[in-house]
Amino acid sequence: MEAISREVKEESxxxxxxxxLFNPTSVAVIxxxxxxxxxxxxxxxxxxxxxxxxxxAVNISGKDVLGYKSYRRITEIPGKVDxxxxxxxxxxxxxxxxxxxxxxxxxxxxxTAGFQETGEEGRKLQNEVVKIARKGGIRIVGPNCMGLWSAxxxxxxxxxxxxxxxGPLGFVTQGGNVGVSILxxxxxxxxxxxxxVSCGATADLxxxxxxxxxGYDPKIKxxxxxxxxxxxxxxxxxxxxxIAKRKPIIxxxxxxxxxxxxxxxxxxxxxxxxxxxxxxxxKEVGVIRVDTVEELLDVGVGFLTQPLPRGRNVAIxxxxxxxxxxxxxxxxxxxxNVVKLPDWVVEELNKILPPRWSHGNPVDxxxxxxxxxxxxxxxxxxxLGEVDSLIFMGFGGxxxxxxxxxxxxxxxxxxxxxxxxxxxxxxxxxxxxxxWKRKYGKPVVTTTFHESESKLKNGVYHYSSPERAVKxxxxxxxYKEFLExxxxxxx
Amino acid sequence: MEAISREVKEESxxxxxxxxLFNPTSVAVIxxxxxxxxxxxxxxxxxxxxxxxxxxAVNISGKDVLGYKSYRRITEIPGKVDxxxxxxxxxxxxxxxxxxxxxxxxxxxxxTAGFQETGEEGRKLQNEVVKIARKGGIRIVGPNCMGLWSAxxxxxxxxxxxxxxxGPLGFVTQGGNVGVSILxxxxxxxxxxxxxVSCGATADLxxxxxxxxxGYDPKIKxxxxxxxxxxxxxxxxxxxxxIAKRKPIIxxxxxxxxxxxxxxxxxxxxxxxxxxxxxxxxKEVGVIRVDTVEELLDVGVGFLTQPLPRGRNVAIxxxxxxxxxxxxxxxxxxxxNVVKLPDWVVEELNKILPPRWSHGNPVDxxxxxxxxxxxxxxxxxxxLGEVDSLIFMGFGGxxxxxxxxxxxxxxxxxxxxxxxxxxxxxxxxxxxxxxWKRKYGKPVVTTTFHESESKLKNGVYHYSSPERAVKxxxxxxxYKEFLExxxxxxx
Numbered sequence: 016m017e018a019i020s021r022e023v024k025e026e027s028x029x030x031x032x033x034x035x036l037f038n039p040t041s042v043a044v045i046x047x048x049x050x051x052x053x054x055x056x057x058x059x060x061x062x063x064x065x066x067x068x069x070x071x072a073v074n075i076s077g078k079d080v081l082g083y084k085s086y087r088r089i090t091e092i093p094g095k096v097d098x099x100x101x102x103x104x105x106x107x108x109x110x111x112x113x114x115x116x117x118x119x120x121x122x123x124x125x126x127t128a129g130f131q132e133t134g135e136e137g138r139k140l141q142n143e144v145v146k147i148a149r150k151g152g153i154r155i156v157g158p159n160c161m162g163l164w165s166a167x168x169x170x171x172x173x174x175x176x177x178x179x180x181x182g183p184l185g186f187v188t189q190g191g192n193v194g195v196s197i198l199x200x201x202x203x204x205x206x207x208x209x210x211x212v213s214c215g216a217t218a219d220l221x222x223x224x225x226x227x228x229x230g231y232d233p234k235i236k237x238x239x240x241x242x243x244x245x246x247x248x249x250x251x252x253x254x255x256x257x258i259a260k261r262k263p264i265i266x267x268x269x270x271x272x273x274x275x276x277x278x279x280x281x282x283x284x285x286x287x288x289x290x291x292x293x294x295x296x297x298k299e300v301g302v303i304r305v306d307t308v309e310e311l312l313d314v315g316v317g318f319l320t321q322p323l324p325r326g327r328n329v330a331i332x333x334x335x336x337x338x339x340x341x342x343x344x345x346x347x348x349x350x351x352n353v354v355k356l357p358d359w360v361v362e363e364l365n366k367i368l369p370p371r372w373s374h375g376n377p378v379d380x381x382x383x384x385x386x387x388x389x390x391x392x393x394x395x396x397x398x399l400g401e402v403d404s405l406i407f408m409g410f411g412g413x414x415x416x417x418x419x420x421x422x423x424x425x426x427x428x429x430x431x432x433x434x435x436x437x438x439x440x441x442x443x444x445x446x447x448x449x450x451w452k453r454k455y456g457k458p459v460v461t462t463t464f465h466e467s468e469s470k471l472k473n474g475v476y477h478y479s480s481p482e483r484a485v486k487x488x489x490x491x492x493x494y495k496e497f498l499e500x501x502x503x504x505x506x
Numbered sequence: 507m508e509a510i511s512r513e514v515k516e517e518s519x520x521x522x523x524x525x526x527l528f529n530p531t532s533v534a535v536i537x538x539x540x541x542x543x544x545x546x547x548x549x550x551x552x553x554x555x556x557x558x559x560x561x562x563a564v565n566i567s568g569k570d571v572l573g574y575k576s577y578r579r580i581t582e583i584p585g586k587v588d589x590x591x592x593x594x595x596x597x598x599x600x601x602x603x604x605x606x607x608x609x610x611x612x613x614x615x616x617x618t619a620g621f622q623e624t625g626e627e628g629r630k631l632q633n634e635v636v637k638i639a640r641k642g643g644i645r646i647v648g649p650n651c652m653g654l655w656s657a658x659x660x661x662x663x664x665x666x667x668x669x670x671x672x673g674p675l676g677f678v679t680q681g682g683n684v685g686v687s688i689l690x691x692x693x694x695x696x697x698x699x700x701x702x703v704s705c706g707a708t709a710d711l712x713x714x715x716x717x718x719x720x721g722y723d724p725k726i727k728x729x730x731x732x733x734x735x736x737x738x739x740x741x742x743x744x745x746x747x748x749i750a751k752r753k754p755i756i757x758x759x760x761x762x763x764x765x766x767x768x769x770x771x772x773x774x775x776x777x778x779x780x781x782x783x784x785x786x787x788x789k790e791v792g793v794i795r796v797d798t799v800e801e802l803l804d805v806g807v808g809f810l811t812q813p814l815p816r817g818r819n820v821a822i823x824x825x826x827x828x829x830x831x832x833x834x835x836x837x838x839x840x841x842x843n844v845v846k847l848p849d850w851v852v853e854e855l856n857k858i859l860p861p862r863w864s865h866g867n868p869v870d871x872x873x874x875x876x877x878x879x880x881x882x883x884x885x886x887x888x889x890l891g892e893v894d895s896l897i898f899m900g901f902g903g904x905x906x907x908x909x910x911x912x913x914x915x916x917x918x919x920x921x922x923x924x925x926x927x928x929x930x931x932x933x934x935x936x937x938x939x940x941x942w943k944r945k946y947g948k949p950v951v952t953t954t955f956h957e958s959e960s961k962l963k964n965g966v967y968h969y970s971s972p973e974r975a976v977k978x979x980x981x982x983x984x985y986k987e988f989l990e991x992x993x994x995x996x997x
Contacts, residue, residue: 128862128872129861129862132862133861133862188828189828190826190827190828190829190831191826191827191828192824192825192826192827192828192829192955193826193828193829193832194828195826195955196829196955196956199955199956200956200957203956241828243828243831269828269831269832269835270831270835271835271838271839272834272835272837272838272839273838274834274835274837274838274843274844275831275832275834275835275838277834277844277866278827278830278831278834278844278864278866278868278870279831281827281864281865281866281870282827282828282830282831282864282870307832307971307973308832308971309957309971333683334683335681335682335683335684335686336681336682336683336769336772336773337679337680337681337682337683337684337685337732337734337760337773338681338683338684338687339769339773340681340734340760340761340766340769340770340773341684341760341766341798341799343763343765343766343768343769344760344761344762344763344765344766346763346765347762347763347764347765347766348762348763352765353765353768353769370620370624371619371620371623371624373769373772373773374772375768375769375772377769379769379772379773381619464683464686464687464690465687465690465691465694468957480798480799480800482798
């Protein structure tokens, strides 16, 4: 009981502190300008085009911006201001932050760079800014960041025009660049974020604060993070541990090597820390670590679209032998078990597949042309207690092949036109996928046979290679095992 | 002298044996049919649509195919036949092969499956077929393969409709499926093959035979191979060792694990062998080993478009700090050295970059908006004796950013329309890339900041992530070091 009431208290406290950032009623852009060559122009554009609440331009010149009246100082604004976005040079931030305190601003985003990453003087200035903000209870994002997105208030406070969709991911990134790439890739794949923040140098708000806030947001199902360095590892572990039990937290942590650690110092001014320490700390608190930007998104989508597998046993269905081999390699390398099929299942498959089929797992019908039987196989495999997950390969290219080969599905009339045929087969197989998912509650991870951008649609997403699909599945298993370990602790 | 004359003899011998396959004057398709549901239809289509030499349909029914007269037996064809393509059931192959011997056919492609991969009986039948073919001096591709492509005679002898471009790659694949994926990916990226063969179960011609043949083909600059198992490792090493000194051979070898080895047995009927043995054998003979299908193509393009670096020292230029960090990590993990810049270079860069730049390698201008200076940096870095290669990140997204920020290039008038602007900047930067390449003779590997399909154009190809670019660069270094070791042996 005490633990629960403590958690409720913590939840209400972090929500109270971060809500003015993600759900402000009014926003002021300090440094808003009509000059297209300045970040202040694009930041103000971004907010004006998205946010429905009150917007104010603050500019020392006092000239109107995009038709909005401009104020020389934030203190001149008549209404109250929840959030101030700074897009002015570093040396001017201090007095304006004092104004913000006077004005009663609750949160600030410092897009401005030129603080701790430039050396000792920059760090001193940064500390001064934070000190003043704290005096007034202002929480700070950044400095040296690219801004944030909040679907709950349709606020796109970015320093440049970026595409973003609403969706069930939360993302905190210490790299603006990596963040932009993720946004771009996610947008192209129809994957959305409910909240997104480029956290920059984390002078005040820390990565774990955002993760905690996202953790209590019921609209966020999976939390992603790109981390270069943490200011307080112990605090991170404490906060993140609680959230990891509620929802998956997937982290890309760079700075594994000496060369990268140096680069981090000049980038965000943080210390990368020992990679091994990070690795074991992440494991302990249940953070899922990935190796690349692409994998961060892959695994994120995996958690959104798949149930957790009960264990490490995998069945593989492949439209071609060599990809079956490659997938089996990837499974074993990633700690998954390519399960041996019971004899009676081999017998059952013998009845519907040509004699040249692989007679085992991976199940390779070896060029069989009857789609009807091919699409029956998942049902046979998923039914087995021995099988925890299915990897089903060959979406995309598979339909093309099926079309050319005049493939049939018993009892179904197929369109003769290629476009219509592809669309029909795609819908048909997606419906099957959704049926299997409901019926068996096991992951069915699908892949294409060539690199392409798949789109998330109806909860289905195809990965572009067996290796990528297997890595996702391995992370689902890892998280499942963490949850089991945690729940066994309680007993 | 003796070694050279032996090599000339070997060269003329392999060319003589494989030329009827890749440069036949006439081709017969055994099993050609009008029935779209059969492979014989698609195989005959593929040849009729591409090959300009004489084409014959052989079908036991004697019915015309696609307007071509059909012969019941190959022996009934009036003219001579160089190449016979088999698309008939396994049990019918033996007598037809006898006919081929009688007819004086020189080479055969056995698309037909159902031999050694099905077990002992299949293997016996296969041995019989090979025995008869050898009697008549017929060389065999396959069985259980998807066919081949030869740009030199515009022969596309595939069992299904596949897109392929002419170009400087040679490819032998033991997986039809993987081969099709590579063709698809290569086609989408404007990458071509001079010769391509799906080698199947390698009952007669071995993977090393194709590699040797490709090795002596002056139009093939880089050889790619996908291998599941070799029949004679020693023979492979002997043959491949000679070719590796002439041109790069890049190999994806699957079957690293127990699970995959089992899958290989049912797929091509080969033994995967110990992965460690393969690994050290490949190293010894100078074969460049890669880990994924995507990497096979990535590295192939790398060897086509980049000179070999002199050493492991790399300079990194990045449009964003976090990708600089990720790239530095990837370099060190892959054995490349993120070289320390001399003080005087840092001073020189201080003159053109804003104070917040990274002051080291990776060189990160930290949001500087002057493209003129940004594009001067490679020239400064490549000039250095300490720098063997440059990784230049940010193509693609970079232009978008440059447009929105009204970026300038001193002395150049930039288009105001986004499409034209992008096109202009792309051409402008590609011209610079080509200039640097000529001027310094060092690799300049470029990347975008998000997954996308780049197209090979004017010898320039952008990779979709720093990790992928770094892996390519590491393989270029590996090959360079192999060549150096070999040439030091001769001294």
